[in-house]
Structures are given as C-alpha cells and as structure tokens.
Amino acid sequence: MTKIYPWQNTQWQRFQKMQQQNRLPHAILLSGPKGIGLKEFAQSAAMQLLCLSHQTISNIACGICKSCRLYIAGNHPDLNYIEPEDSGKQIKIAQIRELIEYVTLKSFTGKRKIVIIEPADAMNRSTANALLKTLEEPPSQSMLFLLSNMPSKLPITIRSRCQRIDFKPAHTEADIDWLKNKLVDTKYSAEALFRLSGGGPLRALSLIEGEQLEFRIILLEDLKSMSIKSCDTVQIAANWQKLEIENILNWLMQIILDLIRLKLFCEKSHLMNLDLKEDLQDIVNSLDLVSLIRNFDFVLLKHQQSLAHMNYNTLNILEEILFYWNNPETGN
Ligand SMILES: [Zn+2]
Structure with missing residues (x-):
C-alpha cells in the first residue's frame, strides 16, 4: 500500500500540487540521504498515478480498484523497475533500451507506463546518454522516477531534464x-x-540489523593496535573484507572524522559515533591531526574509486588503506 512517511509530507504535497495543476513532468528526480524512503515515495506516487478511481478528496490511491489490486499483488503491467543486475554495479545499457521500449508500449490500464530507476547514479555516461532521448522527447504516457542518494553523480544533461523533489536529512x-x-x-x-x-x-x-554497528568497534581496535605496534595488515584487511566495502569505508570515514573532531574541539557532543566516545578518546592521543586528515582524504579517495570502477579489488583497497594508515607521510 502507499507509504508516505511523516518526514515526506511536504514533498508529497508538492507532488499532489503538480498533478492538480496539470504540470506533472515526464521525469522526476527524487534525491535525499540514504534511508529517507525514496523508493517508498516513488511507489506511492506510482500507485496513485495508476489508480483508476477518482481521487478528488484523499490524495492517495484507493487500494481497491483493478489497478490498485494489481499493484498490491506486485505485478502491475504498467510499473517497471530498473536497478543494477548485481548490487553495487552499474545499470547496463541493454536495461535502458528495454526501458525505452517499455514506455512506448500501450499502457494496460490506459493510464501511464511508469519506470522507477534506482539508483539512477548507477548509470554511466553512455547509459545515461541512451536515456537522454526519452527524456527529451518522452512518449505521452511515460513517467520516470529517478532515485538517487548522490544526484551530483548524474550527468547534468540528465538532471536538467528532470523535475527535482529533494529530501533533506530528517532531524525533527x-x-x-x-x-x-x-x-x-x-x-x-x-x-x-x-x-x-x-x-x-x-x-x-x-543499522541495528546484522553486526555492522559492532564492526565499528573492531575497526577502531584494529586502528588502535596499528598505531601502537606493527600488525599483520594483510590479516586485518582480510577480516575487514567480511563487511561490504561501502559500509567499511563509510564507517572508517566517520570514525576518522570523529577523531579529527576530538583533536580540534575536545568536545564529545558533536561526535557521530556518540556511543563510542570513550573508545575514540582512548585512541586519539596517540594520533596526530595532519595524519588523520591525510588518512581521511585517502579513504575518501578510495571510496570514490570503489564507486566509480566496476572491477575494483576490495582486498587491495583495504590493504592500501591500512598501509597508508601506518605511512601517511607517503601521501606528500
Ligand atoms: Zn485504485
């Protein structure tokens, strides 16, 4: 069913207004931080657009018409998804070609053909170019939702042809x-x-599912032991590899940023890893600020590389980071 979260009300109202004023575009770029619910928003929007009942009052799909029942059953012929075939990899050009064909077909319910692309930033330049013509000259019934946590990674040619609905980090x-x-x-x-x-x-x-929060403690302990004695970096890298590369690099960057914050401000209330403040304080004295900043830049660089390249070697990246942690002066 439709799922509009409390922090999405403003954006939902905006979407309603677009419809009421008859200025619904053929492509909407939804962007915001991870876990803000972009997919749920797009799905609710799609369900409403496909709903066959007259919705003058409620602004949500009826949930009972033929179209809504198809949606709820998960097999609506007028709604399609494009996402990387392998998690974390790129969307293929063949998938975009299928999308183009799909939106030109006649719609089953006589309304729209909707495609949700997630994450849209998983399109490389040539894939994005393949989509461009459809954005420039969209079939009359087509509607695309492009979802992205990193919209700046999308080519400007794509961004400029979408209406944007942005979601800020929730904080109230x-x-x-x-x-x-x-x-x-x-x-x-x-x-x-x-x-x-x-x-x-x-x-x-x-975040509370799985062991990733506990993994931060392992990361911190490994960094600590690396700072005070020589360790088997290959062994540590192999151990870190158990977690998804993006998660490890994100946690590492957060931990290093917190260490920098402690160095600069000695103030614990602004830490991201508030629950680890004692452990962070414990390690920070053995580190110097310049090395921490260099290490942050290095992990950031590796993070960008891991996102950009399809065939990176996770173990190599982790070994490089650990080597750099012990030898930050090599970054001169
Ligand atoms: Zn309905």
Missing part, C-alpha cells in the same frame, strides 16, 4: 520519536542511531 523531534517507536530490544538509543544514519530514519532502523 517527531522524526526521532518515529524511530523510538520502532525500536525494540536494542542497546542503541534513537538519538545515537539517528546521528549514525546521516538523517535517514529507515537507514537508522536498519
């Missing part, structure tokens, strides 16, 4: 309360999770 008391109500049986506070999530409530909620 009501947003934190929403998370509090969802948390059961966890040692982490809603505030700590919110801060770690970067303002995406759904991401904040997902």
